[in-house]
Amino acid sequence: MSDFAAQTTPEPREYDAGFGDYFALLKPRVMSLVVFTALVGLLVAPGGTSPMIGFTAILFIALGAGASGALNMWYDADIDSVMKRTAKRPVPAGKVPAGEALTLGLWLSALSVVMLGLATNWVAAALLAFTIFFYAVVYSMWLKRSTPWNIVIGGAAGSFPPMIGWAAVTGDISIASVLMFGLVFMWTPPHFWALALFMKGDYHKANVPMLTVTHGRRETRRQILIYTVLLVPVALGLVLTDVAGPIYLVTAVVLNALFLKGAYDIWKREEAQAEADNYAVERRVFKFSLLYLFLHFGALLLDALWRLI
Incomplete structure (x- = not known):
């Protein structure tokens, strides 16, 4: 290799991700709010459900929320890197490759929606699928960078969990x-x-x-x-x-x-x-x-x- 090629060829980037970095992709703080409001929606719904089905529903709602977080971190890595509040997130910090965040988000999206549908009903699963799509695509890819009303409209994504928990029990809205x-x-x-x-x-x-x-x-x-x-x-x-x-x-x-x-x-x-x-x-x-x-x-x-x- 010539000296010029040696100087211009970028060094392979080394990623040093641990379990905590992949867990951080799921935005656990946001997930905790999602889990709590979904749990309340599930518990106050008429009729009730078995503890096992209730636990399963909350688990997959949480995974769906985590999938949204991973997809958001994949897409927002460029702006996260220049914001003090988000610069230490796994992708902009160089801990996790952006492609892995995308892959994780897509797999968790599919898994959470299908398993919620099988465990409860497809109304709840459809609401979860729409929530993931709304947060990852409508909010992250469109509203966040195009309008000052991004939070107003995009806030719908974080508002669906109690409806999903309710629908997991009742099958309706x-x-x-x-x-x-x-x-x-x-x-x-x-x-x-x-x-x-x-x-x-x-x-x-x-x-x-x-x-x-x-x-x-x-x-x-x-x-x-x-x-x-x-x-x-x-x-x-x-x-x-x-x-x-x-x-x-x-x-x-x-x-x-x-x-x-x-x-x-x-x-x-x-x-x-x-x-x-x-x-x-x-x-x-x-x-x-x-x-x-x-x-x-x-x-x-x-x-x-x-x-x-």
Whole structure:
């Protein structure tokens, strides 16, 4: 080989992936939220199911969520590499080849959908298949890079798990399961926009058209308040169904009052003030939003258990 060829031929890249790196491809934090909301949807559904079928359903719903995460990490490796929050993910960090992330995502997608259909019913399987497609293709490949409303529309992908859990038991879709979907769907924009307010630099560097980038932080603050106001009737609407009881009612009233107060606090703040205290209010509301969703679904679960006593 000539000296020139030796200098210009790229060195073979060595990947040093362990089990933890492949598990990280499945976005375990996101998966935990998917599993919990799907489990609640399954447990509050009328009729019930056997523990074994319920466990199997949740297992394959979780694998479907993991498949979505792997496909997202494969496609988003380029922008993940320039964002501080995501640069250490397995693909941009050079731990896992992008092709392996794609292969894992595709295999887990097929396995989770087919096995959920065989274990429960094909309505639940179809909802899971659509969820994976929506997150990997509609959101990751299209919406995320093309519109500031990516989170609004794309949030549907993370909203389907309680519907899937419900359908795994009943084989259908009901007003209650749609409202559980709506709760997650309407919660997603203020949750992520609160994060975007103090992570704006990352989205600028990655050229992702988050609302903070395209419309500015003032408009983002306004939209957080608007969507939180719209979220309240959806959250309280579940009280009108058979799945919510007194525990949920009290929980929802308190949590929505606190979330509205947080959204109002974000809306009224000036940027200079927010920057001066390192976006303390925005960070607090973002953390509270995680607790908000967990406690809503936890209250639904407690009401279901209470009815069994």
